[in-house]
């Protein structure tokens with residue numbers, strides 16, 4: 001009799017424990033799935049992509065760069081049209097001829113320099129001094145994001 005009673009207690013205990021744990025586990029799952037749970041926060045791509053990064057150009061966020069680029073698109077296109085400045089379409093990883101006749105490959109360093117100090121290397125066929133220097137306006141993170149965006153406009157962005 002005693003033994004049976006204690007088995008019963010254990011069973012009751014398990015059932016009670018399951019009842020307590022059940023709703024908690026259930027509500028946690030529901031919280032994940034509920035519409036107001038984390039609709040914006042969950043695509044971890046953009047917020048997580050800009051921590052206190054050190055290799056500036058490598059850590060840029062494409063979407064943030066796209067937003068920043070609004071101020072550049074008066075002079076630059078992303079679709080191949082040459083405007084006041086050269087298009088950004090497909091420039092990353094490709095050679096560009098400069099006003100002094102030299103040829104450089106568009107990499108991250110070149111893009112950073114071209115944004116901060118546009119007259120350091122002037123693209124052939126485009127006016128020197130037309131692009132304002134952004135060194136005093138943009139943060140390192142801004143520049144990294146812009147570079148990431150320009151990079152994303154080339155297929156072979158490796």
Ligand code: HEC
Nearest residue numbers: 071072075084085086096114118121122123126130131146
């Ligand atoms: C008022 C017009 C103007 C604005 C605004 C402007 N640029 Fe430019 N940009 C130019 C011109 C003109 C050139 C080509 C001459 C040169 O290299 O300086 C150029 C060149 C560049 C280049 C080199 C492109 C290549 O094909 O080698 C990059 C990169 C660039 N700009 C980025 C930017 C970014 C990023 C912004 C916004 C933060 C911006 N520019 C805003 C006019 C502009």
